[in-house]
Amino acid sequence: DTAVSQTPKYLVTQMGNDKSIKCEQNLGHDTMYWYKQDSKKFLKIMFSYNNKELIINETVPNRFSPKSPDKAHLNLHINSLELGDSAVYFCASSIGGAGRPQHFGDGTRLSIL
Amino acid sequence: GEDVEQSLFLSVREGDSSVINCTYTDSSSTYLYWYKQEPGAGLQLLTYIFSNMDMKQDQRLTVLLNKKDKHLSLRIADTQTGDSAIYFCAEKGGGGADGLTFGKGTHLIIQP
Numbered sequence: 001d002t003a004v005s006q007t008p009k010y011l012v013t014q015m016g017n018d019k020s021i022k023c024e025q026n027l028g029h030d031t032m033y034w035y036k037q038d039s040k041k042f043l044k045i046m047f048s049y050n051n052k053e054l055i056i057n058e059t060v061p062n063r064f065s066p067k068s069p070d071k072a073h074l075n076l077h078i079n080s081l082e083l084g085d086s087a088v089y090f091c092a093s094s095i096g097g098a099g100r101p102q103h104f105g106d107g108t109r110l111s112i113l
Numbered sequence: 114g115e116d117v118e119q120s121l122f123l124s125v126r127e128g129d130s131s132v133i134n135c136t137y138t139d140s141s142s143t144y145l146y147w148y149k150q151e152p153g154a155g156l157q158l159l160t161y162i163f164s165n166m167d168m169k170q171d172q173r174l175t176v177l178l179n180k181k182d183k184h185l186s187l188r189i190a191d192t193q194t195g196d197s198a199i200y201f202c203a204e205k206g207g208g209g210a211d212g213l214t215f216g217k218g219t220h221l222i223i224q225p
């Protein structure tokens with residue numbers, strides 16, 4: 001009965017590879033998000049997406065691309081992984097978009113070798 | 114752009130009250146949030162307050178909002194060892210993505 005679930009929990013891979021992180025929510029929310037938490041625990045929004053609009057934080061490299069097969073899923077695909085991509089990535093969801101409380105997944109810890 | 118500031122550390126004795134403070138710059142914030150993150154875990158929504166309120170209480174948690182000074186605080190009564198975590202203040206950001214702007218988190222340390 002997990003509300004927002006991410007897979008995998010841990011991901012270790014080599015520089016230059018392409019990888020995906022999956023996110024699913026069963027809350028019936030219509031907006032989903034991806035955040036990056038760096039080694040100093042600083043959290044920053046990467047994307048928000050509902051069935052109408054994708055909003056991208058301008059600081060996110062275009063190697064990162066969100067893909068949403070349906071309202072309950074927002075996967076994160078990363079091309080040509082770099083050392084600086086090592087972080088914990090959190091998926092979140094909310095209803096109604098701006099201002100509504102967001103519920104977070106447990107995070108995916110990505111380590112680049 | 115929007116900015117949210119918090120102290121990095123707070124140390125309290127078990128049983129005392131903890132008060133975690135936060136300041137923000139975006140005067141158009143509609144909601145302000147407190148999240149808790151335990152080691153190795155995700156973010157747990159603790160509570161949130163709408164900007165037309167000045168106080169919200171939920172069991173041991175009390176949130177105070179001073180909109181004029183753009184100051185938010187979280188008070189935890191009777192602090193327990195299980196309260197040891199990082200507490201993040203957040204507000205709705207108006208930047209390039211429709212997400213939350215987080216502070217850097219306050220590490221709450223409980224002394225026995």
